[in-house]
Amino acid sequence: NAGVMQNPRHLVRRRGQEARLRCSPMKGHSHVYWYRQLPEEGLKFMVYLQKENIIDESGMPKERFSAEFPKEGPSILRIQQVVRGDSAAYFCASSPSNQPQHFGDGTRLSIL
Amino acid sequence: AQSVTQLDSQVPVFEEAPVELRCNYSSSVSVYLFWYVQYPNQGLQLLLKYLSGSTLVKGINGFEAEFNKSQTSFHLRKPSVHISDTAEYFCAVSAGEGADGLTFGKGTHLIIQP
Numbered sequence: 001n002a003g004v005m006q007n008p009r010h011l012v013r014r015r016g017q018e019a020r021l022r023c024s025p026m027k028g029h030s031h032v033y034w035y036r037q038l039p040e041e042g043l044k045f046m047v048y049l050q051k052e053n054i055i056d057e058s059g060m061p062k063e064r065f066s067a068e069f070p071k072e073g074p075s076i077l078r079i080q081q082v083v084r085g086d087s088a089a090y091f092c093a094s095s096p097s098n099q100p101q102h103f104g105d106g107t108r109l110s111i112l
Numbered sequence: 113a114q115s116v117t118q119l120d121s122q123v124p125v126f127e128e129a130p131v132e133l134r135c136n137y138s139s140s141v142s143v144y145l146f147w148y149v150q151y152p153n154q155g156l157q158l159l160l161k162y163l164s165g166s167t168l169v170k171g172i173n174g175f176e177a178e179f180n181k182s183q184t185s186f187h188l189r190k191p192s193v194h195i196s197d198t199a200e201y202f203c204a205v206s207a208g209e210g211a212d213g214l215t216f217g218k219g220t221h222l223i224i225q226p
Binding site: 106 | 116118146148153154155156157158161202211212213214215216217218219
């Protein structure tokens with residue numbers, strides 16, 4: 001039973017480019033969460049999605065960031081016009097209804 | 113809103129010694145509590161969870177934690193640590209059984225010394 005799959009594991013972008021991070025939840029999991037981890041910090045919640053719906057985006061920056069979880073395919077976290085401060089590890093987690101979250105290995109985003 | 117405080121950013125311990133990693137939380141509603149472990153360049157792995165019932169919770173790798181509602185604490189313990197326990201440990205809370213986003217502490221780096 002495959003775990004939460006995130007790709008790419010490492011992503012390098014120049015300032016102003018777009019970054020797309022993908023997350024495939026565990027089989028049977030309909031809830032997806034995105035978190036950001038800055039150096040020496042814990043994980044900060046960004047957004048919680050179910051299929052085709054954003055349930056809670058209270059942790060998402062107001063501009064440049066968006067997330068989706070389409071009916072078919074992985075969940076996507078999209079960052080437009082990246083800046084140096086977007087450099088971080090981005091983690092995806094999934095869960096079935098009302099169960100603990102299972103985490104992927106993350107995407108490490110570096111902005112040049 | 114919830115918040116989590118992990119007072120110790122680093123805890124050095126000798127191998128085979130006991131260890132306690134502290135976690136305190138604040139919340140205006142009932143919470144569910146979790147401990148996760150993160151090894152270098154990996155994601156988080158669930159160690160244990162408290163949802164309801166017995167306040168002493170046993171997890172994987174010999175870890176256990178005790179929920180203390182009056183002290184709003186959920187400290188993690190292991191009676192005898194091993195070199196392989198070297199990792200970052202995160203305490204987290206949720207207002208739902210995982211259906212809501214988790215609020216994490218800043219983490220405690222457990223360093224096992226031979």
